[in-house]
Amino acid sequence: MTKHSYAIIGSGALGALYGSMLARQGHDVHFLLHSDYDHVKANGFKIESHWGDFELPEVHAHQSVASMPPCDVTILALKTVNNHLLPQLLPPPTSGGGAVLVLQNGLGVEQEVAEFVGRQRVLGGCCFLCSNKVGPGHIKHLDYGRIVFGPLECNSQTIGLAESICRDMTEAGIETLTSEDLNTVRWRKLMWNIPFNGLSVALNASTDKLVGDEDAVRLVRDIITEVHAAGSACGASIGDEWIEKTIDHTRQMVPYDSSMRLDYLAGRPMELRTILRTPIDTAAAAGVAMPKTSMLYQELCFLERNRD
Amino acid sequence: MTKHSYAIIGSGALGALYGSMLARQGHDVHFLLHSDYDHVKANGFKIESHWGDFELPEVHAHQSVASMPPCDVTILALKTVNNHLLPQLLPPPTSGGGAVLVLQNGLGVEQEVAEFVGRQRVLGGCCFLCSNKVGPGHIKHLDYGRIVFGPLECNSQTIGLAESICRDMTEAGIETLTSEDLNTVRWRKLMWNIPFNGLSVALNASTDKLVGDEDAVRLVRDIITEVHAAGSACGASIGDEWIEKTIDHTRQMVPYDSSMRLDYLAGRPMELRTILRTPIDTAAAAGVAMPKTSMLYQELCFLERNRD
Structure with a gap:
């Protein structure tokens, strides 16, 4: 199994949960953290999930994207009210030509990302989950959790990309489906x-x-x-x-x-x-x-x- | 000038204001009171109005319509949430064949009254006023105050009735207009x-x-x-x-x-x-x-x- 590198932009109730599950599976996951940086740097993440509790003591925590390496996949899990920051946030982790999986709420969010990295590298998905951040680096995942995602533009290459990310997620224990109709x-x-x-x-x-x-x-x-x-x-x-x-x-x-x-x-x-x-x-x-x-x-x- | 008798059903921010102005003008006004009965019986009404403050120390206060005489005009100024009480409230003051002027909010309220007294005796109107009850028998009339009213069914008789009530109100200092298009x-x-x-x-x-x-x-x-x-x-x-x-x-x-x-x-x-x-x-x-x-x-x- 090839291990991939992931950047998690927005390490809250959603990003920290999925990112930690990918990291637990052995992928190289880099988390962008804001207020929780010091705590997570020192203590890692604590995940309480109806899929099973676990701790992730060692975390690649970043206070800024400047310290992030180029990643295979950048998962955008930031609240969309902060999307004015995309011009600063996207370039470092995507500079190696990696993909962006947009797991934000609402409509038109993939298109906003495509302006920076091009439509061929953008995937988008919806998460059906009940999850809250209950403390610094501490996530409580109460119910559901399925991700359904697919490429913004469908062709054999982008579908292949979606399928390889889906495989990573499924192996990490995340209920994941791909769709060709985002x-x-x-x-x-x-x-x-x-x-x-x-x-x-x-x-x-x-x-x-x-x-x-x-x-x-x-x-x-x-x-x-x-x-x-x-x-x-x-x-x-x-x-x-x-x-x-x-x-x-x-x-x-x-x-x-x-x-x-x-x-x-x-x-x-x-x-x-x-x-x-x-x-x-x-x-x-x-x-x-x-x-x-x-x-x-x-x-x-x-x-x-x-x-x- | 002929003096008329009025029954005020609902002596709140609206009924007490207009009723007191009619009583001050010498009309025989009977007020139905609920929680304020004892206070008003003893002290009358205190009206603070942008049209001029006054007190009405002597009030025909009634705790129940049973003690009310038949009146020429019954002014219905009750909240419509209490309209289930109409079968009890309307008969005594309207038993002499008097009219009912419905000064309630909303639509269809005249029709509800007409079921009890017939369409020919019903008038309806809208009050454009900012008025609050600020204490027992104490009304604060802040702004506006115009009444526009007219008969539910227009004919020479009902228009004549509307005009005679309009005269009473205008003479009492209430800004009043009649309309043939209720x-x-x-x-x-x-x-x-x-x-x-x-x-x-x-x-x-x-x-x-x-x-x-x-x-x-x-x-x-x-x-x-x-x-x-x-x-x-x-x-x-x-x-x-x-x-x-x-x-x-x-x-x-x-x-x-x-x-x-x-x-x-x-x-x-x-x-x-x-x-x-x-x-x-x-x-x-x-x-x-x-x-x-x-x-x-x-x-x-x-x-x-x-x-x-």
């Missing part, structure tokens, strides 16, 4: 992210409270239906049954605060641009209005500026 | 009530905060536009300029918490049925969807059931 994967994830991230902030409620109230469920369903229709107009092929499935899956989820709600409550900026605005604009360009999603977006913009 | 008056008021009452609760903000934020103003404008279109489909004739005028008037208003926000914050039920649901249903019956207004309604239903 657009569909993105829109299906938006069917969850838009209603549940958005309404959990607008209605000040955890997702289990939302699926437990008839009016909230009606609203969730209306918004999912809008996202589904917008996705279809934008070329995604998602069966109608996914409207109810998305609600049902959330009913079965552990009670969980969405990442947007956690950001809101902590006073951090929310990923409104990539999760709501870009999908709304993309649908509008395809001739489809998303009135309730637009309203949610406007409410969230107001709330972000007017936190208590 | 439907238009109602929908124009809804153009304020739906966005500003609703969003002040959904976004946890006073109206001045809403008109001070670009995203909130965009959302307010979207919802007003929906209400305007719905009103047009339902026969109201409101010029397009009222969309911006409604926002501009609110910009000039004293900073003010809407009645719905005060109800929400105080843990009282909100007037969701008459202010939002009936307009949505009425518009739907006329073939017009109100997606953002419907979303606001669903959010408010959720929030009412899930208060902190």
Whole structure:
């Protein structure tokens, strides 16, 4: 088995989990750390996961990308609110011609990366996971965890690249699937992210409270239906049954605060641009209005500026 | 000048203000009181108004309609969340054949009253005022105050009735206009009530905060536009300029918490049925969807059931 080198840009609840699992498997993984750098440098990562707990005492921790080597794969797991940093962050780890796997939320994120490294080197994926950072270098992975990813541009070379990364991940214990239809994967994830991230902030409620109230469920369903229709107009092929499935899956989820709600409550900026605005604009360009999603977006913009 | 007898059903920020002004003018005014009965019986009303402060020490206070005489005009100024009480409240004061002037919020409220006294005796009106009850029998009237009202069914007799009540009110110092198009008056008021009452609760903000934020103003404008279109489909004739005028008037208003926000914050039920649901249903019956207004309604239903 060939071991690959990975750069993890954004070592939070998602990047630290997957990166640590790849490192545990013997890959050469370099983590970009911000506030947790000193702690992780000294103590490594502590992962509590429903896939099995483990510690990673020795970590290639970096305070800046300047010290990172060129890597085979750069996993972008940064919040998209920090994407203005991409011009600084991407060049060092990708300077050897490596690929970038974008595991961020929302729409249009692969295209932003492609501007720096070219479309042929970009893959994108969605992570369906409930994971939180509960302390410095300490991740609690509560539920789910599947990654579905694929190349931005499909051809034999990029599909081969996707398959080799998928193999690494699967061997590392990560539930991973590849897809040749990244657009569909993105829109299906938006069917969850838009209603549940958005309404959990607008209605000040955890997702289990939302699926437990008839009016909230009606609203969730209306918004999912809008996202589904917008996705279809934008070329995604998602069966109608996914409207109810998305609600049902959330009913079965552990009670969980969405990442947007956690950001809101902590006073951090929310990923409104990539999760709501870009999908709304993309649908509008395809001739489809998303009135309730637009309203949610406007409410969230107001709330972000007017936190208590 | 003929003096008339008035029954005030609902002696809060609105009923106590207008009733006291009519009583000060020499009309025989009977007030139905609930929690403030003992205080008002002993001390009367204290009115602080931008039209001039005054006290009304002697008040015909009633703890129940059973002790009320039949009156020429019954002013219904009760919150519509209490309209299930109409079968008990209306018969005594209207038993002499008097009229009912419905000064409640929302749509369809005259029709509810007409079921008890017949359409010929019902008038309805909208009050554009900023007024709060600040203590037992103590009203603070901050801004505006105009009443626009008219008969539910227009004919020479009901128009004559409206004009005689208008005369009483004008002489009492209340800015009053009559209209032969109650439907238009109602929908124009809804153009304020739906966005500003609703969003002040959904976004946890006073109206001045809403008109001070670009995203909130965009959302307010979207919802007003929906209400305007719905009103047009339902026969109201409101010029397009009222969309911006409604926002501009609110910009000039004293900073003010809407009645719905005060109800929400105080843990009282909100007037969701008459202010939002009936307009949505009425518009739907006329073939017009109100997606953002419907979303606001669903959010408010959720929030009412899930208060902190």
